[in-house]
Amino acid sequence: MRILLSLLVLLAAAAPGVHAACTAQSAAERPHLVELYTAEGCSSCPPAEKWLSTLRDSANYIGLEFHVDYWDDLGWRDPYADARYTERQRALAKRETRDNVYTPQIAVDGRVWKNWPKAPPPDVAAKESPVLNVAVERGDEIRVKVSGAAVPDSYRVFVALSENGLTSAVRAGENRGKQLDHDNVVRAFAGPLKLPQAEASLKPPAGIDLVKSSVVAFVQDGNSGDIVQALRVPLAQCAP
Numbered sequence: 001m002r003i004l005l006s007l008l009v010l011l012a013a014a015a016p017g018v019h020a021a022c023t024a025q026s027a028a029e030r031p032h033l034v035e036l037y038t039a040e041g042c043s044s045c046p047p048a049e050k051w052l053s054t055l056r057d058s059a060n061y062i063g064l065e066f067h068v069d070y071w072d073d074l075g076w077r078d079p080y081a082d083a084r085y086t087e088r089q090r091a092l093a094k095r096e097t098r099d100n101v102y103t104p105q106i107a108v109d110g111r112v113w114k115n116w117p118k119a120p121p122p123d124v125a126a127k128e129s130p131v132l133n134v135a136v137e138r139g140d141e142i143r144v145k146v147s148g149a150a151v152p153d154s155y156r157v158f159v160a161l162s163e164n165g166l167t168s169a170v171r172a173g174e175n176r177g178k179q180l181d182h183d184n185v186v187r188a189f190a191g192p193l194k195l196p197q198a199e200a201s202l203k204p205p206a207g208i209d210l211v212k213s214s215v216v217a218f219v220q221d222g223n224s225g226d227i228v229q230a231l232r233v234p235l236a237q238c239a240p
Helices: 002-018 046-053 083-096
Strands: 022-025 032-038 061-067 105-108 132-137 142-148 155-163 166-169 179-182 185-194 197-202 213-221 227-234
Touching: 022 227, 032 046, 032 083, 032 227, 046 061, 046 179, 061 083, 061 155, 061 213, 061 227, 083 105, 083 185, 132 213, 132 227, 142 155, 142 185, 142 213, 155 197, 185 197
Parallel strands: 032 061, 061 185
Antiparallel strands: 022 132, 032 105, 132 142, 142 197, 155 185, 155 213, 166 179, 213 227
């Protein structure tokens, strides 16, 4: 009986943690968001992806690898491509490059970085970064709650589910016969969402390794396109 009672006490003590959300708050020195627009059908993209992988564990930069879908009809269908990521790149190009869309294309805090990494990165916006609070709950869907106090009406928050350690054996197209390794790949995406309070549910794709995944929340000025805050929450530190 004592053993049974002890077991029940332990289960009761552990139960609240099962459904507890994982929370994080933005730091005083915000990291910079680096977006890479890429495709597995693009032969010039692997070097850019390899470079982005060097930022994987950086405290100063958060990388997101967006796979676009306009390469899919050119010999190889990218398993990570999504039309929404193409739309996001076109919006970037409309602001920054006179609608010139290409891969690989890199942006830092919403501004295109040409001739990376040789040329200096673009100047980032001199805007105050709002304090961002994020709560993540793992389950069949990844539920994310974001709050940010005293933000301008033009600010919107986006939420991404990214995954590291992905590998593809490409059998057609410009990269035929190559093994491509990816980090920071966007597997699910939500936004724009209005602050100061926002919620999103991200559906993890089949086969995703959540231990190698993160939730990334970032705030973008809808008027200028500037990224003014970003926060990454590794799911490995969040109880399922």
